[in-house]
Structures are given as C-alpha cells and as structure tokens.
Amino acid sequence: MTQNAFQDYLLQASQKVNDYLFQSDVVDYLKPDHIKRAVLSYLQRPSKRLRPAVLMMSCGAVGGDENKAIGAAAGVELFHTWTLVHDDVIDNDHLRRGEPTVHKQMETIAKTEMGLDAKLAKDYGRDIAILTGDVQHGWCITSFIDCASANKIDPRVILAIIRYLQTHVLNMLVYGEVLDVQFGLQKKNIESIQEKDVIHMLWLKTGILYEFASQAGAMIGLNTPYIDNPLVRAVKEFSSNCGIAFQLQDDILGIVGDEKRLGKPVGSDIREGKKTTVLLHALKNASSAQKARLLTLIGNNKASDDEIEEAKQLLIDLNGVDYSQRLAQKYLDTALSHLNALRASRYKDLLKSWADFMINRDL
Amino acid sequence: MTQNAFQDYLLQASQKVNDYLFQSDVVDYLKPDHIKRAVLSYLQRPSKRLRPAVLMMSCGAVGGDENKAIGAAAGVELFHTWTLVHDDVIDNDHLRRGEPTVHKQMETIAKTEMGLDAKLAKDYGRDIAILTGDVQHGWCITSFIDCASANKIDPRVILAIIRYLQTHVLNMLVYGEVLDVQFGLQKKNIESIQEKDVIHMLWLKTGILYEFASQAGAMIGLNTPYIDNPLVRAVKEFSSNCGIAFQLQDDILGIVGDEKRLGKPVGSDIREGKKTTVLLHALKNASSAQKARLLTLIGNNKASDDEIEEAKQLLIDLNGVDYSQRLAQKYLDTALSHLNALRASRYKDLLKSWADFMINRDL
Numbered sequence: 242m243t244q245n246a247f248q249d250y251l252l253q254a255s256q257k258v259n260d261y262l263f264q265s266d267v268v269d270y271l272k273p274d275h276i277k278r279a280v281l282s283y284l285q286r287p288s289k290r291l292r293p294a295v296l297m298m299s300c301g302a303v304g305g306d307e308n309k310a311i312g313a314a315a316g317v318e319l320f321h322t323w324t325l326v327h328d329d330v331i332d333n334d335h336l337r338r339g340e341p342t343v344h345k346q347m348e349t350i351a352k353t354e355m356g357l358d359a360k361l362a363k364d365y366g367r368d369i370a371i372l373t374g375d376v377q378h379g380w381c382i383t384s385f386i387d388c389a390s391a392n393k394i395d396p397r398v399i400l401a402i403i404r405y406l407q408t409h410v411l412n413m414l415v416y417g418e419v420l421d422v423q424f425g426l427q428k429k430n431i432e433s434i435q436e437k438d439v440i441h442m443l444w445l446k447t448g449i450l451y452e453f454a455s456q457a458g459a460m461i462g463l464n465t466p467y468i469d470n471p472l473v474r475a476v477k478e479f480s481s482n483c484g485i486a487f488q489l490q491d492d493i494l495g496i497v498g499d500e501k502r503l504g505k506p507v508g509s510d511i512r513e514g515k516k517t518t519v520l521l522h523a524l525k526n527a528s529s530a531q532k533a534r535l536l537t538l539i540g541n542n543k544a545s546d547d548e549i550e551e552a553k554q555l556l557i558d559l560n561g562v563d564y565s566q567r568l569a570q571k572y573l574d575t576a577l578s579h580l581n582a583l584r585a586s587r588y589k590d591l592l593k594s595w596a597d598f599m600i601n602r603d604l
Numbered sequence: 605m606t607q608n609a610f611q612d613y614l615l616q617a618s619q620k621v622n623d624y625l626f627q628s629d630v631v632d633y634l635k636p637d638h639i640k641r642a643v644l645s646y647l648q649r650p651s652k653r654l655r656p657a658v659l660m661m662s663c664g665a666v667g668g669d670e671n672k673a674i675g676a677a678a679g680v681e682l683f684h685t686w687t688l689v690h691d692d693v694i695d696n697d698h699l700r701r702g703e704p705t706v707h708k709q710m711e712t713i714a715k716t717e718m719g720l721d722a723k724l725a726k727d728y729g730r731d732i733a734i735l736t737g738d739v740q741h742g743w744c745i746t747s748f749i750d751c752a753s754a755n756k757i758d759p760r761v762i763l764a765i766i767r768y769l770q771t772h773v774l775n776m777l778v779y780g781e782v783l784d785v786q787f788g789l790q791k792k793n794i795e796s797i798q799e800k801d802v803i804h805m806l807w808l809k810t811g812i813l814y815e816f817a818s819q820a821g822a823m824i825g826l827n828t829p830y831i832d833n834p835l836v837r838a839v840k841e842f843s844s845n846c847g848i849a850f851q852l853q854d855d856i857l858g859i860v861g862d863e864k865r866l867g868k869p870v871g872s873d874i875r876e877g878k879k880t881t882v883l884l885h886a887l888k889n890a891s892s893a894q895k896a897r898l899l900t901l902i903g904n905n906k907a908s909d910d911e912i913e914e915a916k917q918l919l920i921d922l923n924g925v926d927y928s929q930r931l932a933q934k935y936l937d938t939a940l941s942h943l944n945a946l947r948a949s950r951y952k953d954l955l956k957s958w959a960d961f962m963i964n965r966d967l
Contacts, residue, residue, distance in 0.1 A: 266771075267771055270771050270772065270775040271775065272775065272778075272779045273779060273782055273783065273786075275782065276778060276779070276782055323738075327734050327735070327738060330734065331731045331734060331735075333727075355786075355789065355790070357789060361789060364696075365785070365789065368694045368782075368785055369782070371690050371693065371694060371734055371737075372690070372694075372778045372781060372782060374734075374738070375686075375690060375737070375738075375741065375774070375778060376774065376775060376778055378738065378741055378742075379769075379770035379771065379774040379775070380770070380771075382745055382766060382767075382770045383767055383770050383771055386763050386766060386767045386770075387767075389763060390763070396759035396760050396763050397759050399763065400749050400752060400753070400759050400762065400763070403745060403749060403766075404745075404746055404749045404750075406742075407742035407743070407745045407746050407749075408629075408630055408633050408742065408743075408746055409633065411738070411739065411742040412633040412634065412635065412739060412742070415635075415639060415735045415738060415739055416635040416636060416639070418735060419635075419636055419638065419639055419731075419732070419735060420636065422728070422731055423636075423718075426718065426720060426724060426728065427718070
C-alpha cells in the first residue's frame with residue numbers, strides 16, 4: 242500500500258470520528274459557554290486522529306466492521322484529549338497544536354471578557370481547564386457506551402474495554418506523568434538512568450494508549466470480552482511496539498529534525514535536558530572530555546545556537562542517533578512480526594503502512 | 605423507626621462500602637506512592653457515607669437486594685470524592701473533614717519528603733491533586749462496572765446508569781461549579797438574585813448527586829435500564845427534594861449553628877457573603893436602613909464577632925431563618941409524598957428516617 246493510500250484512509254477515518262463527535266448529543270450538555278468552548282477546543286484543531294484510526298484499523302484487521310467501532314474510536318480520542326488538557330496544566334505548557342493550551346486560552350478570555358486581573362485570570366484558566374478535562378473524561382466513557390447500544394456489540398465487551406481503560410491504562414498513564422514530574426524536580430543524575438527506564442517511560446506515556454486502541458478495536462471487531470484472545474493480543478503487541486518506535490523516532494527528530502515540520506524550536510529537547518536513548522548511547526561512547534562537554538551542554542536552557550549545534554554534532558558523532566534509529570527499527574520489526582497472526586486484508590496492509598509512517602515520517 | 609436504628613443502619617452500610625473499597629483490586633493499580641496516599645486520603649477519613657447509603661436504601665425500597673448494589677454505592681462515593689478533590693483545588697480550600705485537603709497534604713509532603721521550595725511544593729500539591737481526582741473518577745466507573753459482573757445485574761442497566769452519570773450528572777455538577785466560580789468573581793449585586801436561582805444552585809451542587817444515587821439504586825433493585833420507570837422516578841424525586849432540604853438546612857446552620865458541631869467558625873458564611881434564602885428573605889422584609897446595614901455586614905471578611913452577632917440577629921428578626929426552615933420543610937413534604945408510590949418496608953422507613961435526619965440534624 243502506498244503512503245498516499247494510507248493518508249487517504251487516515252483522512253476518511255478522522256472525518257468519520259469528527260462527524261460522530263460533533264453530532265453527539267453530549268455537545269448539548271456542555272454548559273456554560275466557557276466550558277463548551279474549552280471542551281471542544283482541542284477537538285476542533287487539526288489533528289491526524291492517529292489513535293482512533295488505529296482502533297478502527299485493528300477492528301477491520303480481525304475481520305470486524307470499522308463503522309461499528311466509530312464510537313470507541315471517538316472515545317479513545319476523548320481520553321487522549323482529557324489527558325492532554327490536564328497534562329498541559331501540570332506541565333504549564335502554553336501551546337498545543339500550534340494554538341494556546343486550554344488554561345492559557347481561558348486565562349485570556351478571563352481578562353478580555355470578564356475583565357479579571359492577571360492573578361485571578363490565571364486561576365480561572367486553570368479552574369476551567371481542570372473541569373474541562375473532567376467533562377471530556379465523562380464524554381469518553383459515554384462514547385464507548387454508545388458503541389454498544391448503536392451497533393449490537395455485546396454490552397459485556399464494552400464493559401470489559403472500559404474497565405481496562407479505567408484501571409490499567411489510566412493508572413499507568415498517571416504513573417508515567419507523576420514519574421515525569423518527580424524526575425524533572427529531582428534532577429536525577431543522568432548517568433544513573435538506564436535505557437530500559439527510558440523505554441519504560443516512552444511506553445507509559447505513549448505506547449500504552451496505542452496498545453489500548455488496538456486492543457479495544459480488535460475486541461469490538463471480534464465482539465469478545467476476552468483480552469487474552471490471540472488476535473486481540475497480536476494487534477495489541479503490534480501497536481505497543483509501534484508506539485515505542487514512534488516515540489524513539491520523536492526523540493531523534495527532536496535532535497536532528499527540521500524546525501518548521503517539528504512545530505517546536507530546534508534544540509528545545511537539548512535545552513530541556515530530555516533523557517533520550519540518543520543521549521544515553523552517546524554518553525556510553527564518549528571519552529571523559531566529550532562526556533563532560535555533553536553534560537554541560539545538555540539541560541542548559543541558556544545554550545547558544547552554536548552550542549546546540551555542537552551538542553547535536555556530538556550526539557551524531559558518538560553514534561547516538563544512528564543507534565536509536567536501529568533501536569526504533571528493532572521495535573518496528575517486533576511489531577510487524579505480530580501481524581503474522583492476521584489474515585491478509587486491506588486493514589492488515591493499512592496497519593503495515595501505519596508502522597512505516599511511524600518511523601519514516603519526517604514530522 | 606428511631607433515629608438510633610437509622611444511625612445503626614448508616615454504620616452498617618458504610619462498613620460494607622468501606623470493606624468493598626479497601627479490598628478492591630484497583631488499590632493495587634495506584635502508583636506511585638504519593639498517588640496511592642492521595643487517592644485513599646479522603647476515603648480513609650471519617651464520613652457518614654450518606655450517598656452510598658441512599659443508593660442502597662433506594663435499592664431495597666423498590667424490593668431489591670442492597671448487597672447487589674454495594675459496588676454502585678462505592679461508585680457514587682468515589683464520584684463524590686473526585687469532585688471534592690478537584691473542587692478543593694479550584695476553591696483553594698485548606699481543610700476537608702477536619703484534615704488538610706489533598707493538594708495541601710501533598711504540598712506539605714513535597715516540602716518534607718522531597719525538600720522542594722514553597723513555589724514548587726505548591727505546584728506539586730496541585731499536580732498530584734488533579735491526577736488524584738482523575739484516578740478516582742476512573743475507579744468510580746470501575747466500581748459500577750463490577751456491580752454488573754459480580755451480581756448478575758443486566759450489563760445494560762449498568763451502562764444506562766454510567767451514561768446518565770457521565771452526561772447529565774457530571775455536566776450539571778460542572779455547570780454548578782463554574783457558575784459558583786463566576787459568581788464569586790463577578791460580585792453580582794445580591795438584590796438581583798432570586799430565590800429560584802439559589803435553589804437551582806443548591807440542586808446543581810448537591811441535590812443532583814443524591815437524586816442520582818437513588819435513581820441508580822432503584823434501577824439496580826429493579827434490574828431495569830429505564831430511568832422513566834415509575835418507581836425509579838419516585839425515589840429519584842424523593843431524594844432530589846431531600847437534597848435541597850438538606851442544603852437549605854445547611855445554610856441555616858451556617859448562620860445559627862453551633863461552632864463545634866459545624867466544623868467551621870461561626871460567621872464564616874456571613875463573612876464570605878454566601879447567598880442564601882435566609883439572606884434573600886431577610887432583605888425582602890428589611891427597612892431601607894436595615895437593608896443598608898445588612899449589606900455592609902454580609903460579605904465583609906473583616907467583620908468583628910459583634911458585627912457577626914448583629915447580622916445573625918437581623919437575619920433572625922427579619923424572619924429569614926424561620927422562612928428558610930419552613931421552605932426546607934416544604935421540600936421535605938414534597939419528598940415524602942413521592943414515597944407513597946412504594947410499598948411498606950424497612951427500607952421505606954429508613955428513607956423516611958433519612959429525610960427526617962436531613963433537616964433535624966444539628967450538625
């Protein structure tokens with residue numbers, strides 16, 4: 242399958258999910274106006290809707306009808322969305338998909354529409370963002386539920402999916418987020434971190450939700466409440482490994498990627514001191530002089546552009562980038578091997594194209 | 605039924621709910637340690653568990669087995685708990701059930717255990733509290749789901765209950781919370797507020813969750829997914845009106861109640877300028893001099909104890925307290941009239957005792 246055909250599929254899938262979301266009766270529940278605008282905010286911004294697409298492809302790949310999984314696909318997007326809104330408050334990020342984060346957006350509205358001073362406006366933005374995530378969390382559950390009633394999916398299948406999401410997935414994501422916060426605060430010695438710790442964090446923060454999307458799609462496709470079904474496990478393992486490959490690639494692009502396509506300034510990961518497999522491997526290969534130099538450059542948020550370039554070159558020369566590329570490929574190969582359990586189909590080809598897209602994308 | 609027998613029932617019901625909660629497999633998912641401590645924090649503090657008890661009584665009152673509803677009863681307590689944790693962040697409250705709120709508790713831990721400075725510790729406390737509410741929200745859904753699998757309740761009943769909770773109830777509560785925040789910020793002229801606005805807010809912030817608890821209990825007791833079932837509607841209306849009576853009584857006690865039993869300083873509602881039916885009715889009966897005086901005293905957070913006493917006396921003399929007591933009784937009478945739809949039973953008597961407790965309690 243060509244990447245063009247895959248991109249066409251993504252577009253169609255995201256259109257289906259968008260139609261479902263914006264025509265939902267839940268939109269009428271959103272009150273007052275600031276909550277409504279905040280809840281819809283991220284959903285209305287351009288997005289590839291990769292998680293919903295993975296859910297629908299996985300449903301199709303086990304022989305199911307992807308149209309029966311649209312509610313669940315919208316549900317996984319809503320789940321992702323509420324975690325973004327709350328994480329943005331926690332990380333105090335200002336931009337999301339190129340526009341202000343919900344708490345910043347509402348802070349501005351508090352100033353312009355309500356005439357609040359800076360301190361009160363900041364609190365108001367935070368308050369609305371907390372409640373916005375809560376409402377999206379509720380909407381997420383509703384979307385999964387409606388998947389049962391609208392499509393003759395056994396309600397036990399949906400209950401099993403929601404329970405897994407609300408115990409395993411939610412708690413692992415929160416665990417990852419708290420570790421991340423604690424990590425940032427405690428400025429742990431970078432040399433005490435091991436590659437498996439970095440990979441575990443990539444899995445907690447990204448892999449697990451892709452894994453869940455595939456698992457849910459396959460359970461709906463097979464109309465089974467059993468997460469141990471061999472086909473369910475196959476697509477789950479496929480997506481879990483793809484998710485890790487995706488994040489490894491993300492870390493590489495954060496160092497050698499193009500600013501315009503990346504959507505963030507070149508060098509920001511280096512200035513933040515992000516712990517990546519690129520960095521860990523480069524440190525392993527470095528002479529003591531190179532190691533000392535790298536540790537001065539990495540995590541120095543006042544590093545000049547020349548210093549960023551120097552760090553980047555060291556990370557490349559010490560084989561960090563090359564090593565991480567091979568590591569991502571290894572995860573991808575493992576992912577693809579799990580697809581052997583599936584019969585040939587257009588959806589199987591789509592999943593392969595997605596895997597390819599995950600590490601060959603340049604943005 | 606005597607109030608003693610009712611109190612005995614409350615104790616038994618809360619014991620069942622506590623056993624269920626603390627033996628749940630979800631406890632093992634809570635990670636890392638700070639999340640676990642924060643998620644369990646409010647649940648481990650003394651509480652009457654009124655909402656779970658109402659759910660279980662409503663299940664029994666329509667002829668069901670209350671033991672089949674314990675998971676749902678735990679679910680409604682968890683729902684209440686996550687809204688408390690997030691509301692405490694939003695309202696920046698420092699105490700809950702006599703101990704520090706979750707964000708304050710975690711702020712202290714961040715200082716003592718992690719050695720963070722004041723600013724970082726405050727952020728950390730807030731971050732953990734946001735994620736804590738999120739985890740409790742997930743646990744709430746899980747508890748409802750387990751109610752289906754463990755007790756042969758039709759999964760469609762549980763899906764209908766969860767959907768109602770996650771659309772109608774959640775959005776109404778958020779609506780109430782945002783109106784409350786906006787209200788506090790905009791210092792709306794008190795004389796433009798009508799009694800029906802105050803009652804609506806009481807319903808949004810309290811009535812609706814009691815209403816839901818009864819509705820869910822009755823649906824489980826009858827094993828029906830139909831919220832329009834006449835018995836379901838009867839107990840729902842009963843609890844809705846009781847919830848409003850409870851809050852009216854709360855507002856009265858906030859003015860004339862005893863400090864020790866109230867758990868907050870006498871006069872704090874007056875100093876905060878809380879908009880109550882007591883105040884609205886007193887203003888209606890006031891001469892222009894009395895009105896001017898009341899408006900000076902109410903909402904003045906520097907009011908002396910003598911001024912608080914003066915305000916309290918004015919609210920009593922102008923019939924505000926007496927009027928609100930009669931209003932609470934009116935809601936209670938309406939509530940009790942809905943019980944006529946139920947057959948005589950111990951649970952019907954328990955519900956009556958609960959109604960009595962709601963407005964005759966002195967704490």
